[in-house]
Amino acid sequence: MKNTIYSKRRKKVLSQMQNGVALVPSASMQMRSNDTEFPFRQESNFYYLSGFNEPDALLLLSKNKKSSKTVLFLRKRDLQAEMWVGKRLGVEDACAALGVDEAYDIETLDEKLGELLPGHLNLYLDTFSSNSYLLRAKRTAEKLSHTRNVERSPHNFIHLNTLLEKMRLHKEPYEIEQIKKALSITKQAHHAAMAAAKPGMKEYEIQALIEYIFKKHGSQHDAYGTIVAGGNNANTLHYIENSNLLNAGELMLIDAGCEWNCYASDITRTSPVSGKFSKHQQALYEGILDAQLKIIKAIKPGGSKQKLQAKSERLLTEVMRDLGILKGSMDELIEKKSFKKYYPHGIGHWMGLDVHDTCPYKDENGKDILFEEGMVLTVEPAIYLPLNDPDIPEAFRGIGIRTEDDILLTAKGHENLSHDIAKSVDEVEKICAMDYREFI
Numbered sequence: 001m002k003n004t005i006y007s008k009r010r011k012k013v014l015s016q017m018q019n020g021v022a023l024v025p026s027a028s029m030q031m032r033s034n035d036t037e038f039p040f041r042q043e044s045n046f047y048y049l050s051g052f053n054e055p056d057a058l059l060l061l062s063k064n065k066k067s068s069k070t071v072l073f074l075r076k077r078d079l080q081a082e083m084w085v086g087k088r089l090g091v092e093d094a095c096a097a098l099g100v101d102e103a104y105d106i107e108t109l110d111e112k113l114g115e116l117l118p119g120h121l122n123l124y125l126d127t128f129s130s131n132s133y134l135l136r137a138k139r140t141a142e143k144l145s146h147t148r149n150v151e152r153s154p155h156n157f158i159h160l161n162t163l164l165e166k167m168r169l170h171k172e173p174y175e176i177e178q179i180k181k182a183l184s185i186t187k188q189a190h191h192a193a194m195a196a197a198k199p200g201m202k203e204y205e206i207q208a209l210i211e212y213i214f215k216k217h218g219s220q221h222d223a224y225g226t227i228v229a230g231g232n233n234a235n236t237l238h239y240i241e242n243s244n245l246l247n248a249g250e251l252m253l254i255d256a257g258c259e260w261n262c263y264a265s266d267i268t269r270t271s272p273v274s275g276k277f278s279k280h281q282q283a284l285y286e287g288i289l290d291a292q293l294k295i296i297k298a299i300k301p302g303g304s305k306q307k308l309q310a311k312s313e314r315l316l317t318e319v320m321r322d323l324g325i326l327k328g329s330m331d332e333l334i335e336k337k338s339f340k341k342y343y344p345h346g347i348g349h350w351m352g353l354d355v356h357d358t359c360p361y362k363d364e365n366g367k368d369i370l371f372e373e374g375m376v377l378t379v380e381p382a383i384y385l386p387l388n389d390p391d392i393p394e395a396f397r398g399i400g401i402r403t404e405d406d407i408l409l410t411a412k413g414h415e416n417l418s419h420d421i422a423k424s425v426d427e428v429e430k431i432c433a434m435d436y437r438e439f440i
């Protein structure tokens with residue numbers, strides 16, 4: 001079943017290729033310090049086409065008039081190395097396990113490329129990458145181009161990512177399932193965090209609880225660096241220090257999501273450290289939430305992220321004007337983009353194998369990509385009001401609020417995949433009053 005998904009995707013890539021060879025390298029282990037390494041995370045495009053989770057591999061798809069085939073280069077079995085760092089699939093079992101036509105030891109790459117590249121015109125690869133396998137393939141292609149007895153060899157470089165990014169934009173049912181599974185764990189973590197937070201705790205204690213729940217439920221990785229930001233720290237957009245105190249009366253912004261089989265979840269919630277929103281916090285929170293609900297409601301096939309952006313700018317400007325944070329007429333505030341000072345980022349992004357999925361927002365003609373069934377995007381309106389900004393009414397200074405959900409485009413509209421993560425003031429305050437152990 002699993003292999004069917006990947007082999008279907010490989011066939012789809014092949015069907016869009018002219019005469020040529022496509023090369024997709026895996027990730028490799030990265031050194032953290034001296035001889036210790038970062039945890040391994042597979043390269044998304046490689047995983048998308050292979051489902052194979054080992055480092056030091058390369059997928060090759062080739063197509064010419066005569067035939068097309070898929071080839072995987074991977075590490076050979078090595079009992080000594082496997083005793084130290086774990087089992088390898090190995091060359092012998094690769095074809096049966098992964099459904100590729102041929103498999104070879106990655107150490108024979110240069111030699112095999114010398115045989116596999118001739119007879120093809122195009123090389124499909126990440127043209128911007130400095131991946132060592134891709135550089136070696138380019139060198140082999142260059143050498144072949146100087147060899148007179150080879151009838152022809154690849155000399156056109158085509159950016160493969162463009163093709164893959166378009167494919168990844170439309171999620172298959174299997175992919176939606178993985179995102180839903182990731183979200184079911186992320187939900188527990190957010191609820192536990194809301195319930196556990198108390199004045200006097202450190203932000204990293206909440207981070208530890210969130211990441212404990214991710215791991216406890218079998219998530220292999222956090223989809224991105226967890227943000228736990230108390231009070232004014234929420235106004236630092238990518239605050240990952242998480243080392244300050246959570247203070248009574250302040251809000252706590254948490255942006256955290258786990259991965260499931262390399263698929264991301266991306267959720268932000270803002271909750272009161274002491275368990276109850278203050279009047280001003282609630283007014284701002286409900287303004288942003290109301291805007292978010294209206295934006296989500298507008299999501300349906302035919303829409304676009306750019307339209308949602310414009311809608312979010314208007315709605316959040318209204319919120320800030322109503323609360324006296326921005327002053328002036330709506331038209332003037334929109335015209336001058338006054339909202340940018342307190343809402344400086346986009347309304348959302350594609351999500352999938354990457355938390356910020358590398359799918360296009362504009363097509364080849366520069367036109368906005370229109371929403372279609374199967375696309376997944378986040379919706380994350382926010383207002384950040386720094387403590388040291390004298391233009392902001394004093395009661396609102398030091399408050400930063402963001403609310404983020406993951407939305408699936410359906411045939412007629414949308415499905416909020418994270419609809420069951422507490423969000424209204426009542427729901428959030430109810431969770432805050434609970435015992436966090438109920439969510440572990």
Ligand SMILES: [Mn+2]
Nearest residue numbers: 266378380404
């Ligand atoms: Mn996001």
